[in-house]
Amino acid sequence: MQELKRYLELNSNDEIHFSEIVNILKHYDKETFSEAIKLIPKDILGDVALELPDRYFDDMVESLEAKDFTEAVKELESDDQADFMQELKEHDEAMASEVFESLDKNEQEEITLLDSYDENEAGSYMQVEVFTAREDELVQEVIDRFAKLKKSKVLENVHNLFITTKNKTLLYSIDLDDLLTFNFQKTFEENIEEAEESFEPITALDTDDIKEVVNAFKEYDLFVMPIVTKSAKLIGRITSDDIHDIINEQATEQMYNLAGLDDEVEEDEEIFKAGKKRASWLGVNLVTAILASIIIGLFSDILNEIVALAILMPIVASMGGNAGTQTLTVVVRQLTLGDISQGDAKRIIFKEVSISLLNGLLFAIIIGIIASLWFDVENLGYVIALSMLVNLLLAGFFGSIIPLFLEKMNVDPAIGSTVILTTVTDVVGFFSFLGLATIIL
Numbered sequence: 001m002q003e004l005k006r007y008l009e010l011n012s013n014d015e016i017h018f019s020e021i022v023n024i025l026k027h028y029d030k031e032t033f034s035e036a037i038k039l040i041p042k043d044i045l046g047d048v049a050l051e052l053p054d055r056y057f058d059d060m061v062e063s064l065e066a067k068d069f070t071e072a073v074k075e076l077e078s079d080d081q082a083d084f085m086q087e088l089k090e091h092d093e094a095m096a097s098e099v100f101e102s103l104d105k106n107e108q109e110e111i112t113l114l115d116s117y118d119e120n121e122a123g124s125y126m127q128v129e130v131f132t133a134r135e136d137e138l139v140q141e142v143i144d145r146f147a148k149l150k151k152s153k154v155l156e157n158v159h160n161l162f163i164t165t166k167n168k169t170l171l172y173s174i175d176l177d178d179l180l181t182f183n184f185q186k187t188f189e190e191n192i193e194e195a196e197e198s199f200e201p202i203t204a205l206d207t208d209d210i211k212e213v214v215n216a217f218k219e220y221d222l223f224v225m226p227i228v229t230k231s232a233k234l235i236g237r238i239t240s241d242d243i244h245d246i247i248n249e250q251a252t253e254q255m256y257n258l259a260g261l262d263d264e265v266e267e268d269e270e271i272f273k274a275g276k277k278r279a280s281w282l283g284v285n286l287v288t289a290i291l292a293s294i295i296i297g298l299f300s301d302i303l304n305e306i307v308a309l310a311i312l313m314p315i316v317a318s319m320g321g322n323a324g325t326q327t328l329t330v331v332v333r334q335l336t337l338g339d340i341s342q343g344d345a346k347r348i349i350f351k352e353v354s355i356s357l358l359n360g361l362l363f364a365i366i367i368g369i370i371a372s373l374w375f376d377v378e379n380l381g382y383v384i385a386l387s388m389l390v391n392l393l394l395a396g397f398f399g400s401i402i403p404l405f406l407e408k409m410n411v412d413p414a415i416g417s418t419v420i421l422t423t424v425t426d427v428v429g430f431f432s433f434l435g436l437a438t439i440i441l
Contacts (some may be wrong), residue, residue, distance in 0.1 A: 016376035018047035034063040082114035122208035126236030140184040159223040170234040173201035288423035299434035308375040320391035327399030356438035357395025360389040387433035
């Protein structure tokens with residue numbers, strides 16, 4: 001704990017950054033952590049809590065009082081307040097209720113508003129703190145007001161000034177660097193009329209899917225996006241740092257899903273809960289493995305006669321599985337990034353099948369020659385070559401069509417795709433190899 005004390009002593013509040021503290025806290029055992037968390041300044045305690053892995057939250061709840069969390073929440077921006085309260089509620093509902101009641105009415109209303117949105121809606125990720133001005137205001141007056149709010153630390157991370165009507169209908173979005181070119185003695189309306197560029201904002205509805213917002217940030221290289229209602233009323237904003245966190249969360253979720261895992265369960269410390277979730281997918285995998293074994297059993301006679309088939313058989317299935325996984329990974333990732341439109345299905349399938357066909361021809365020739373030289377079995381090289389070609393071709397086809405089909409059915413293409421693909425490549429690989437061997441040899 002001396003490292004933390006030394007860091008806090010050497011840095012004033014303005015120089016302390018929560019990420020540095022998080023890195024220090026991660027090295028402590030449970031007992032030391034419980035004592036160390038009490039030393040964290042309350043103005044950054046909320047940021048520290050949100051940055052730490054979920055497993056530390058229980059220890060925080062046990063070590064701190066409700067008043068500590070109340071002070072921490074008050075220092076956070078609205079979106080982080082909602083996240084913090086949700087996290088606290090999951091770990092200790094009674095304390096979360098006590099902290100919520102301790103907040104002022106405005107903060108309670110903001111948290112309630114953000115919680116009212118579904119998890120995938122843009123409104124649940126927005127900050128309600130926005131700096132606005134009316135089109136009939138003088139630029140100088142607004143800049144003076146902005147400077148005052150900034151000095152008092154009421155505003156943070158302001159990238160754009162939003163111009164609205166009196167009833168909060170959004171009209172324009174002005175970058176701060178563009179604002180410097182304005183005539184400060186004129187109104188915003190006059191400056192915008194004289195300007196040669198457009199200040200029409202790129203917006204998102206509060207009910208839009210957050211994936212669409214992420215794609216818009218990438219497409220237009222945005223720092224901030226205003227969030228509006230269907231009536232164009234400005235109610236919040238989403239900033240690039242929020243988008244960065246969302247992208248990381250989506251990437252983590254996708255990686256877990258491809259392996260048949262649940263990211264929320266895996267971050268939990270409950271061994272039984274995580275084991276149960278993994279077991280469900282392992283059970284599915286067992287069923288598919290049995291199916292592949294049944295296919296092999298159908299050709300037991302020829303396997304007993306030609307031992308070389310049993311030696312070469314895993315090669316065909318393995319190559320098909322790896323080729324299919326390559327295709328699957330590319331398609332799922334492009335779907336997540338929004339790089340594949342509804343009319344792109346034929347293009348993607350043709351591309352992936354073509355790649356698989358080329359690789360199939362290459363490795364069919366290679367394994368055909370190896371098998372001919374390795375075993376003294378007539379036509380064995382042709383059998384495995386043809387089987388390799390068929391399996392890689394179908395691996396490319398199903399590796400592309402499975403995620404596209406799941407996406408069309410509104411199912412996350414990362415979930416279950418791997419299990420389905422593995423079944424297909426194993427069954428096709430074994431059946432084609434042994435079937436061709438039965439016919440040709």
